[in-house]
Amino acid sequence: MSNPQPAGEKPRILVVDDEPINLKVMADLLRDSYGLIVAKDGPQALARLAGDPLPDLILLDVMMPGMDGVEVCRRLKDDPRTRDLPVIFITAMGQVHDETRGFEVGAVDYITKPISPPVVLARVRTHVALRDARRALADQNRLLEDRVAERTRDLLRAQDATIRAMASLAETRDNETGNHIRRTQNYVLALSLHLSRDPRYADRLDEETIELLYKSAPLHDVGKVGIPDSILLKPDKLSDDEFHVMKTHAALGHDAIFAAEGQVGALPAEERAGESSFLRIAREIAHGHHERWDGTGYPQGLAGEAIPLSARLMAVADVYDALISRRCYKAPFPHEKAAAIIREGSGSHFDPAVVAAFTALEDEFRDIARRYSDEG
Structure with missing residues (x-):
């Protein structure tokens, strides 16, 4: 692609011909309106095009000794730097197959x-104008x-701010940090x-999905805003009836995010791009992070692979963090005891594959807990 032409500068034209008289005729005809560059053969033309600025148009003789115009044009089109330069062939040949070539x-x-x-003059004006139009269109597309x-960056910033606000609201009510x-x-x-x-999960955990999981995780307990103080x-320990109410936070979180998905669905396509997948994952996490691998969890009693992978990941993360954190009803457990409880829950409370990942990452979990300690 040629360099942008400075305002007020004449369009640049490269004229390539092995006959000096032809170069002179073209120069006399074009020099008043165009900035001219001349070359007497194919290799010299390619050398002229090795530097900047590139011309806006090339007038290229076909019949030249050594490297003919067809070969020069082929080489120009094979080079990403020059492939977009318009080339007009100048030739005495008039047969259809020559033009086709x-x-x-x-x-x-x-x-x-x-x-x-x-x-x-008419052909040159037309193709210089087309070149200018293509350049203007490319500039507009870049803009x-x-x-x-x-x-998109503004929407992502607003999304992140909304997530933090919603998650902080839920945690403030729950006396968490x-x-x-x-x-x-x-x-x-x-x-x-x-x-x-792991090949079993690679297609479900691509880079985009992992980023969405990271962003969605803070909304896992958003439904707690609907639980009475x-x-x-x-x-103290909750009664059976109180615990039944507490468990509704999973469904409340699901319903709130589902309603938000409905609002996003009413937006123009360009504004809801990416939002539906983010909200779907957030809804899965909020609804399913208290499900258990053996089907004894809530609110739906899902089991095994029927529990969304996002919720299975959050289940291990949430329980581990609850175990190592101080609560009004318990002191924080040391990592070793919390890790043992997670491992004991493999196949009953937790997805065994997620527990295996946790076991491989225990040092990293410990580091994250220290880095974001409540006492820090």
Whole structure:
């Protein structure tokens, strides 16, 4: 692609011909309106094109000794730097198969010898104008792409801010800390990255999905905003009825996010791109992180692979963090005891594959817990 032409500068034209008289005729005809570069053969033409700035148009003689115009054009089109330069062949040949050969190698037009000055000027003006139009269109496309990219960044920033606000609201009501958000989402990230290297999970844990899991994890307990304070903040053991109410936070979280998905569905396509997958994962996590591998969890009693993978990951992350954290009803467990409880739950509470990943990542879990400690 040629360099942008500075405002007010004449369009640049490279004229290639092995006959000096032909070069002079073209120079006399074009020099008033165009900046001219001349070359007497194919190798010299290629040498002229090795530096900047590139011309806006090439007038290329076909019949030249050594490297003919067809070969020159072929080489130009094989080079990403010059492939978009428009080439007009100048030739005394007029047979259809000759013209066809030229178009096949990438020429945009033909001018036949002996040349007609009005025809040459008209063809040159037309193709320089087309070149300018293509360049303007490319600039406009780049501008639009930049605007879309900036809009996307704005939406992602707004999304992240909304997630943090919603998650913080739920945790503030539950007397937990923002560090719980950071720990659990980093546990989920570590587990996801580890499992993504397993062929059984690679197609479900691509880079985009892992990023969405990381962003969605903080919303796992968003449904707690719907639990009465008398139950949510009770320092003693909950009664059976109170625990039944507490368990509804999973369904409340699901319903809130499902409603948000409905709102996103009403947006224009360009504004909801990516949102549906993010909200779907957030909904899966909120709804399913208290399900158990053996089917004894809540709210749906799902078992095994019927539990979304996102929820199975969160189940291990959430329980581990609850075990090592201080609660009003218990002191924090040391890592060794918490890890033993996670391993004991393999195949009953937790997906065995996720527990195996946890076991391989125990040092990383410990590091995340220290990095985002409530006491830090």
